[in-house]
Amino acid sequence: MPDMILARLKRLAPQLIALALVLAANGLVSPNFFDLTWANGRLYGSLIDVLNRGAPVALLAIGMTLVIATKGIDLSVGATMAICGAVAASLVAEGQPLAVALVAALGVGLLCGLWNGFLVAILQLQPIVATLILMVAGRGIAQLVTEGVILTFNDPGFAFLGSGNLLGLPTPVILWLAVALIVGVIVRRSALGLLVEAIGVNRRASALAGVKTRFLVISVYLVSGLCAAVAGLIVTADIRGADANNAGLWLELDAILAVVVGGTSLLGGRFSILASLIGAMIIQSINTGILLAGFPPEFNLIIKAGIIVAILALQSPALGSLWAFLRPAPRSPTPAAPDKKELVAR
Amino acid sequence: MTGAAPPPAATGAPLLEATGISKAFFGVAALTDVDVRIERGEVMALLGENGAGKSTLVKILTGAYRLDAGSIRLEGAPIEPRSVADAQSLGIGTVYQEVNLLPNLSVAENLYLGRQPRTRLGFLDGRRMQRDARALLARYGLSIDPGALLGTYSVAVQQIVAIARAVDLSGKILVLDEPTASLDARETAMLFDVVRQLKREGLGIVIITHFLDQVFAIADRVTVLRNGRLVGSKAIAELDRLSLITMMLGRELKEETLGRSGSEAAVSAEPLVSFRGYGKRGSIEPFDLDIGRGEVVGIAGLLGSGRTETARLAFGADKADSGTLIVDDQAVSVTSPETAVAQGFAFCPEERKIDGIVADLSVRENIILALQARRGWMKPLPRAEQIAIADRYIKALDIRTAHRDLPIKFLSGGNQQKAILARWLATDPRFLILDEPTRGIDVGAHAEIIRLIEDLRARGLSLLVVSSELEELVAYASRVVVLADHRHVAELSGEAMNPSAIMAAIARPHGSAEPATREVAA
Numbered sequence: 001m002p003d004m005i006l007a008r009l010k011r012l013a014p015q016l017i018a019l020a021l022v023l024a025a026n027g028l029v030s031p032n033f034f035d036l037t038w039a040n041g042r043l044y045g046s047l048i049d050v051l052n053r054g055a056p057v058a059l060l061a062i063g064m065t066l067v068i069a070t071k072g073i074d075l076s077v078g079a080t081m082a083i084c085g086a087v088a089a090s091l092v093a094e095g096q097p098l099a100v101a102l103v104a105a106l107g108v109g110l111l112c113g114l115w116n117g118f119l120v121a122i123l124q125l126q127p128i129v130a131t132l133i134l135m136v137a138g139r140g141i142a143q144l145v146t147e148g149v150i151l152t153f154n155d156p157g158f159a160f161l162g163s164g165n166l167l168g169l170p171t172p173v174i175l176w177l178a179v180a181l182i183v184g185v186i187v188r189r190s191a192l193g194l195l196v197e198a199i200g201v202n203r204r205a206s207a208l209a210g211v212k213t214r215f216l217v218i219s220v221y222l223v224s225g226l227c228a229a230v231a232g233l234i235v236t237a238d239i240r241g242a243d244a245n246n247a248g249l250w251l252e253l254d255a256i257l258a259v260v261v262g263g264t265s266l267l268g269g270r271f272s273i274l275a276s277l278i279g280a281m282i283i284q285s286i287n288t289g290i291l292l293a294g295f296p297p298e299f300n301l302i303i304k305a306g307i308i309v310a311i312l313a314l315q316s317p318a319l320g321s322l323w324a325f326l327r328p329a330p331r332s333p334t335p336a337a338p339d340k341k342e343l344v345a346r
Numbered sequence: 347m348t349g350a351a352p353p354p355a356a357t358g359a360p361l362l363e364a365t366g367i368s369k370a371f372f373g374v375a376a377l378t379d380v381d382v383r384i385e386r387g388e389v390m391a392l393l394g395e396n397g398a399g400k401s402t403l404v405k406i407l408t409g410a411y412r413l414d415a416g417s418i419r420l421e422g423a424p425i426e427p428r429s430v431a432d433a434q435s436l437g438i439g440t441v442y443q444e445v446n447l448l449p450n451l452s453v454a455e456n457l458y459l460g461r462q463p464r465t466r467l468g469f470l471d472g473r474r475m476q477r478d479a480r481a482l483l484a485r486y487g488l489s490i491d492p493g494a495l496l497g498t499y500s501v502a503v504q505q506i507v508a509i510a511r512a513v514d515l516s517g518k519i520l521v522l523d524e525p526t527a528s529l530d531a532r533e534t535a536m537l538f539d540v541v542r543q544l545k546r547e548g549l550g551i552v553i554i555t556h557f558l559d560q561v562f563a564i565a566d567r568v569t570v571l572r573n574g575r576l577v578g579s580k581a582i583a584e585l586d587r588l589s590l591i592t593m594m595l596g597r598e599l600k601e602e603t604l605g606r607s608g609s610e611a612a613v614s615a616e617p618l619v620s621f622r623g624y625g626k627r628g629s630i631e632p633f634d635l636d637i638g639r640g641e642v643v644g645i646a647g648l649l650g651s652g653r654t655e656t657a658r659l660a661f662g663a664d665k666a667d668s669g670t671l672i673v674d675d676q677a678v679s680v681t682s683p684e685t686a687v688a689q690g691f692a693f694c695p696e697e698r699k700i701d702g703i704v705a706d707l708s709v710r711e712n713i714i715l716a717l718q719a720r721r722g723w724m725k726p727l728p729r730a731e732q733i734a735i736a737d738r739y740i741k742a743l744d745i746r747t748a749h750r751d752l753p754i755k756f757l758s759g760g761n762q763q764k765a766i767l768a769r770w771l772a773t774d775p776r777f778l779i780l781d782e783p784t785r786g787i788d789v790g791a792h793a794e795i796i797r798l799i800e801d802l803r804a805r806g807l808s809l810l811v812v813s814s815e816l817e818e819l820v821a822y823a824s825r826v827v828v829l830a831d832h833r834h835v836a837e838l839s840g841e842a843m844n845p846s847a848i849m850a851a852i853a854r855p856h857g858s859a860e861p862a863t864r865e866v867a868a
Contacts, residue, residue, distance in 0.1 A: 191718050191726040194707075198715055201706045208663060208701050209769065210687035210719040269706045 015262055015278040018311045022282055026289035033292065042165035046288060048173070054284030055172035056081070056248065059231040060255035061262070061276040062176075062183050063224030068259050070220050071200045071268030072120060072127035077255060079138025080112040080228035081248030085236030086145035089153050098157045102233065109229025110222055112138070117218030135252065142244035152241035162237030172234045176277075179230055183223060184273050193271075196220060200268025258283055261311055282311065359422030361386045361550040362407070362438075362519055367416035369402055371756065374748045376402040379416075380576045382569055384519060384550040389541060391565035391582075392554050393594055399574040400554050404521050407552075408440045409433030420518070437518030441508045441525060449497025449504075454479035456496050457511050486510055486540050502533035506540055513544060520544060521552045526560060527785075530648070538564050556787070558587060570594055594790075616675075618808045619777050621660070624669035630655045631833040632668050637777065642799065642809040644819040646848045647829030653812045654696055656829065657781040660810060661693035662686040673777075687720050689777070692770035696781040696812070698759065702766045705755035709747050710736035712754045712765050717772045739768035744794065760791030767798065778802060781812045796822060816845035828852055 009016075026033045026046070036045040060077045067074045084105040091101035112134060119130035145151075164171040187193045198206040199213050207213045231251070236242050260266065261282055262275035286307050290300045313319055362384040369377040377399045384390050394400050405411040407418065409427030418425050420436060427433035430440070447456045454475045455462070463471045463478065479492035486506050496504055505525055513520055522541070526534045541551060541564060555561060561568060562582065569579040570593040577593050585593075617636035625632030630652040637643050647653045658664045662680040670677055673689050680686045686693070695701035704712055713736045718727055727735075736750045743764040747757055754765055763783065770778060783799070784792045799822050803809060813819045819826055820843050828836040828851040836851040 189726065191721070191723045194711060194715075194718060194726075195723055198704045198707060198711070202700075202704045205695075205701050205704050206715070206719075208661075208683050208693060208695060209716040210683045211715070212684060212719070216723070 011263070011272060012275055012278065014311075014315050015275050015282070018261070018314065019278055019282050019285065022285045022289065022307065026285060026292065029289060030292040033289075038168075040165075042168050042170065046292065048170065050281060050284045050288050051173045052170040053288065054280050055176045055234055056231040056251055057254045057258055057283060058176040058277055058280040059179055059227045059234070060224075060251055061258040061280045062180055062273055063220070063227035064252075064255045064259050065262070065264055065271050065273050065276040066183075066187070066196060066220040067127070067224050068256070068264055068266060069196050069200045069268055069271035070217055071203070072217070072220070073131065073256065073266070074116060074221060074224045075128065075131040075252050076112060076116060076134035076138055077224060077228040077231075078248035078250060078252040079135050079142065080109055080225055081232030081235060081251065082142035082242075082244050083112065083138050083145065084109045084229040084232035085247045086142040086151065086242040086244055088158070088233055089151045089236050089242035090145055092155045092158050093151055093153045098155060101158070105233055106226060106229045109225040109227075109232070111225070112228070113222035113225025114218065116225070117221035120221065121214040121217040139244060142242070142247070146242050146244045148244075150241050150243045154240065158237050159240050160237070162234050162239070172238075175230060175234060179227060180273060180277055183227075187273065192216070192219075197269050197271065200271075254283055255280070257308065261308065263315060283308075359419070360384065361388075362418070362420050364403075364407065364418045365416055367403065367406060367418075368414045369406060369411060370414055372748065372752075375574055377406070377571075377574045380571065380574070382407075382576070383579070384552060386548045386550055387545050388566045389545055389551045389553060389564055390579075391561045391568045392552055392571070393561065393568055393590070394571035394577075398571040398594075400571055401523070402574075403571065404440070404523060404552065404554065407433070407519075408438055408521055434512075434515050437516045438521065439512030439516030439519065440521040440523065441505065441512050442523045447496055447504060447508055447511070449495065451496060452493050453483070453490060453496050453499070453507055454492035456507060457482060457492070457514070459511075482510055482514060483507070486543070487536075500533065502529050502536055505529070505537060509540060509544075513549065517549070519550045519552065521554075523554045524556065525553065526555060526557060534560065558590065561590070562587070568593075617672075618674060619660075620672040622670045622672065624659065624666050624671060626655070626659055626664055626667050629664060629832065630659060633827075633834040635827065635834075637808045637810060639776075639808055640803055640806045641825075642803050642811055642823045644823030644826040645810065645812040645829060646814070646816060646819060646826050647852060651829040651852070652832035653829055654781055655832065657693065657695075657779050657810065657812050661691055661779050663693065663695075684719075687716065687773065690773075690775050691777045691779065692716070692773060692775035693779045694763070694766050694770060694781060694783055696785065698762055698766065703754050703762050706753055708751040709740070709745065709754050709757065709765055710750040713739055713768045713772060716769045720773055735772050736768075739765075739772065743768055743798065760787035763787055763791070763795070767795070771802075775807065777808045777810070779810045779812075782814065783811065784813065784815055784818065792818075816848050820844055820848070 023033075030046065033046045036043050036047065038044070042048075060081075064074055064077065087108050088101045088105035091104055092098060116127075116131050116134060119125045119133070120127050123130075161171055161175070166174045187196070195206070195211050195216055198209075198211060199216055203213055228248070232248060235247050258279035259276045261279035262272060262277070263279075264271040264276060283304075286304050287300075290303055295303065360383045362382075364380070364382045367377055367380045367382070368375070380399070380403060382392075382403065392400050392403065402411065406413045407427070409430045409432050412428070418427070420438070425436055427436060427438065433440075448459070451459070457479050458475050463474045465471045476492050483490060483492065483506075486509070488503065488506055488510075490499060490503060496507060499507075509520065509522070509525075525537055529537060538560075541553070545551060553564065565582050567579060567581050568585060568590065570577040570590075572594065580593075616638070618639045619635075619637045621633060621635040623632040623634065633656070635643070645653050645656055655664065659666055660680075662682050662685055665681050671680055672678070678685075678689055680689060680691065683693070699705070704715065707715075710732055714727055714732050717735070721727065733750065739745065740747065740750060745757070745761050745764045745768065747761060754762060757765065767783075780799070783795050787795070796818055799809060799811065803822070811819065811823065823843070825837055825839040826843050826848055827834050828838065828848055830852050838847055838851065
């Protein structure tokens, strides 16, 4: 058992180191970055802010990790957020009970996932094309729902999802932690994780081994749609209004980035939801750090891109072999061949 | 001895000499202190079981891997190829088993990819490229249209185009990694003509193959590796088949020991699986086939005769559009691998790398995959049980792996094949379909797989085995179905079932209306 924990730590090491470095840099530019205070029944501080602001991308990254593990990609999650937020806001504005609005929004998220899953698994479209359809059309659907305006509402229960507190933390933090825990436990306690990885590595061989590839591929898009729905509810609740044009705009790209920074290969296969979540927090820490540093806003995106290039370069295989090359005498871990060392030293 | 252009500095020194080569992966030694030498105008066959280190050695010589220890000298001068391109420019070219060319480009573009001739203005000079390509191919006796897409030609032609490119780029040493694995006899002869011509031109040629007949047909010298160490290097004239196999296996192997087992064994009367009028348009004509409990039925035929199609249809990997399937006296519908697995069917496909292994997953995960898929995602196999199953089959089938959690891609071909077999045996099947189970694996693993087939038959499993190794097929099968032109053309059993009868059945002209003949000796 300790071996497995050690192996997991080793897998997460690059992400944890990157997060630590980014947080340390934030501590340098803003000396009270690590301060936490308790007020009004919850914690306040920049760290809490990172967890809170990072909620949408963290939620999207959970579903995106599973989709990418099957060698797919889901570009539609930003648009799905907008649709689900619009559906919830319009129902609440109509005076429907909050529970109805929430269930409807989650149902619409599942429907979006089902649509993507149908295109990818049944019609066998390339995932990038299949999900591009909803990415483009989704904004239009959301505008139809909001009838072209920013649909505002005043329901304290709904607003609580975006700006309330639960257990001393902002509600969005609890929400993404809960979704991550549920999905993580289901995926790793069942055989879902293994089967999803098998599909991502070799779909043909998996199908021939009797793996229900269609069902599983549809499932991961369903999870992605559901995660996007929760993220959409949070951003809508946060501003107390559904903005069809801007809710979740470009967040699919941040989510993909979070997964990639988390070390899951876009070629599918081995995945780690935890690593993707750390990736999401790295991205949010960079965002927060740049804001706190007070750089002119026009530099923000460039600095962010620079830091991400650095993180990805650290993980790159090319740099890995360079690192192995720079290390002194590559020695074989088996003690069987000590006589070879002088040959190696050459 | 020397070719057309004798190199200046190197009289006396061998063309290529590698000494003390060692290489380890993840602490597992793949090569230990291997010496190898190649002379000008010589064909050297590099032999060994799977996992003996042939591929590793070749990849070191051609720059794909860096060596841990040792040195390589080309014409007496030390070299350290850092990449395949580097090795190419030094003069060492490679042609792999799977042709590494681009079927969607023209022959000429493939030959000159990355070094296309240009006009004075810097544009690609297509006309000159075509002309050069035609001249180059003519040297190999190929008169094909260099402007046509490479993919439209047979694998043999593609192989020769690959050789032409490699020789044109490199010109001193040519490494051929299993060049004949997917060629028929005529194509192999064509390829060997090219090899002999290059030999006359003074190239040093390294050839890796599993076909011993071909070794004796083409090689001048044989170098044998075993478990990553050099066993020896001998002139072919000093060797006979038995001594060569003995070198490879490191033990005495009686060559023609395959006795008839399947045909003599009592086969239970009632069939387990019966196909009636089973077929798929454009793939395989409707056929009838019964397979009894504890019976092995063989399928023989040329490549493209419908062998693989029959196997895939039987497993539901392709959907039948006519006929019925009766299992255990009940009509069942097998329309997908899932439904086949539910009936206790299992299928080891021919293309191990594409359809078999899940490369990045561990040996353990590969072994439990089919069992887990059958249980469904909601009922995970507990880890302890996974480990127990994996360890049991690793031991029972002698799967050589450093650890059960090593990604399966690091195993040799024969061990991967055994792991795929383990995957299916773990599901406790009653009907096992094997498509070319011994293809591309070495002599030792060959014998083990055949022993396993006989074990499984003795345990009451029904097997359908597609194989082009006719000697083996008649040894373990009780009947052999012969396919030609996507039809079952004959079914042989008893004394009528022997390799020459099978070949005669394949070669016989087939009238389309004529029903399949049955030949059973009294």
